[in-house]
Amino acid sequence: MATSGEEKPVMIVGIDESEQSTYALEWTLDRFFAPYAPNFPFKLIIVHAKPNAVASVGLAGPGTAEVVPYVDADLKHTAVKVIEKAKGLCQTKSVHGAMIEVFEGDARNVLCEVVDKHHASLLVVGSHGYGAIKRAVLGSVSDYCAHHAHCSVMIVKKPKIKV
Amino acid sequence: METYVDATGVDTAATTTTETMGKQNKKKLNVMVAMDESKNSFYALEWAVEHLRDVISAEPETDQPGGLLTLVHVHPTYLQYIYPSGGTASAVYATDSVPESMKKAREESTAKLFTRSLEICRGKMVKTETMILEGDPKEMICQAVEQTHVDLLVVGSRGLGMIKRAFLGSVSDYCAQHAKCPILIVRPPRETSTTSK
Numbered sequence: 001m002a003t004s005g006e007e008k009p010v011m012i013v014g015i016d017e018s019e020q021s022t023y024a025l026e027w028t029l030d031r032f033f034a035p036y037a038p039n040f041p042f043k044l045i046i047v048h049a050k051p052n053a054v055a056s057v058g059l060a061g062p063g064t065a066e067v068v069p070y071v072d073a074d075l076k077h078t079a080v081k082v083i084e085k086a087k088g089l090c091q092t093k094s095v096h097g098a099m100i101e102v103f104e105g106d107a108r109n110v111l112c113e114v115v116d117k118h119h120a121s122l123l124v125v126g127s128h129g130y131g132a133i134k135r136a137v138l139g140s141v142s143d144y145c146a147h148h149a150h151c152s153v154m155i156v157k158k159p160k161i162k163v
Numbered sequence: 164m165e166t167y168v169d170a171t172g173v174d175t176a177a178t179t180t181t182e183t184m185g186k187q188n189k190k191k192l193n194v195m196v197a198m199d200e201s202k203n204s205f206y207a208l209e210w211a212v213e214h215l216r217d218v219i220s221a222e223p224e225t226d227q228p229g230g231l232l233t234l235v236h237v238h239p240t241y242l243q244y245i246y247p248s249g250g251t252a253s254a255v256y257a258t259d260s261v262p263e264s265m266k267k268a269r270e271e272s273t274a275k276l277f278t279r280s281l282e283i284c285r286g287k288m289v290k291t292e293t294m295i296l297e298g299d300p301k302e303m304i305c306q307a308v309e310q311t312h313v314d315l316l317v318v319g320s321r322g323l324g325m326i327k328r329a330f331l332g333s334v335s336d337y338c339a340q341h342a343k344c345p346i347l348i349v350r351p352p353r354e355t356s357t358t359s360k
Contacts, residue, residue, distance in 0.1 A: 009214060027345065031192060031314070032218060041217040121214060122347075127339075146320075146339055146348050152210060154315075156345040 009121035011042035014049070014111045014141070017082050024126030024156035025089055034093040044098040045118060046086050049110035050079040108144040115149050124154045191230030192218045195313040197304050197334070198236045200276055207319035207349035208234070208280055212287050215315075220288040230314070232291045234280050235307050236273055237300040301337035308342050316346045 013028055015021040025046065033040050053072035079102055090098050103110045115123050127142040146153045196211055198204045212232075219230045277293050284291045296303040308316050318335045335348050 036217065041214075142339070143336075146335070149350070152347060152349040154345060154347040155339050157343075159343065 008043040010118045011122045012045045012120045013124040020126035023158040029093045033095045046100045048102045049107035050104045107141045127155050127157045192314040193231045194315045195233040196317040203319035210349045211317045232289050235294040237303045238297045301334045305341050320348050
């Protein structure tokens with residue numbers, strides 16, 4: 001049952017601009033990819049979900065229409081930075097052949113759709129490590145994905161430094 | 164020497180070739196899999212062994228020592244058995260220890276569980292250990308993770324909906340929030356028929 005070259009299982013790593021995401025990507029590259037060059041055990045796809053500008057502005061007041069273009073430009077800028085950082089990390093770890101994709105929309109739905117699209121075996125996400133209240137208010141992408149994705153989900157947390 | 168990967172950068176010792184960097188960072192993972200008698204946790208173990216085999220197993224060619232796969236099973240303790248006595252409705256008796264027959268039955272089922280699990284791990288070149296704990300499953304698993312410093316915790320998931328999850332509690336949920344290491348939640352397969360049975 002060894003996996004041949006063409007039929008490598010697909011691993012999707014979801015990233016955003018947070019440190020936790022970067023840590024998750026780095027951890028994954030270090031443990032699952034870097035040591036095995038060039039025969040990686042998985043096919044890697046890195047996915048960034050760019051939030052929708054209109055959705056982010058939300059319930060703003062009368063000035064919404066003017067603000068949206070700025071928000072949109074800022075989000076695009078962030079997305080570019082995130083992609084560059086991901087590419088840089090892959091380069092550093094000598095991980096080639098990774099696909100990087102950007103989609104617009106809410107991270108939760110985007111990640112679950114990408115899993116379906118590529119029939120992924122594994123989805124990797126970072127975690128902000130919110131407490132119960134923040135989680136309830138802000139929502140947790142890692143929680144949502146762990147319950148709704150159609151594949152196994154790996155949640156990588158940045159370890160807190162214990163004094 | 165320990166190559167601890169921290170968030171800010173690559174370890175400074177390996178600078179020159181990718182080969183040395185690869186060798187030093189090639190520490191195999193120590194993975195812990197939480198088991199109970201449910202079908203989902205056996206599926207999780209199978210999934211883990213199949214997909215994580217590459218990152219756990221030893222490689223004799225490069226003298227790379229393998230990581231360790233730990234199977235942990237937690238007995239939920241029933242601290243008290245309260246038997247309402249027949250006559251008076253208010254008096255209850257509490258016993259401290261689990262009756263002998265229950266203990267034996269539990270040991271047998273644990274032995275069976277581990278036999279099945281070790282069957283799954285056999286022949287995959289993965290060093291496997293088993294661990295039996297007693298107590299509240301969620302807390303004991305997180306404690307075990309802390310004590311053994313594993314790199315990854317694997318749990319199955321019953322795939323409960325939100326409401327059931329709130330009432331029945333979810334070990335995978337709790338561990339995802341509280342475990343000190345990355346956690347991999349293996350979801351049950353969508354189709355009922357699979358190739359291997």
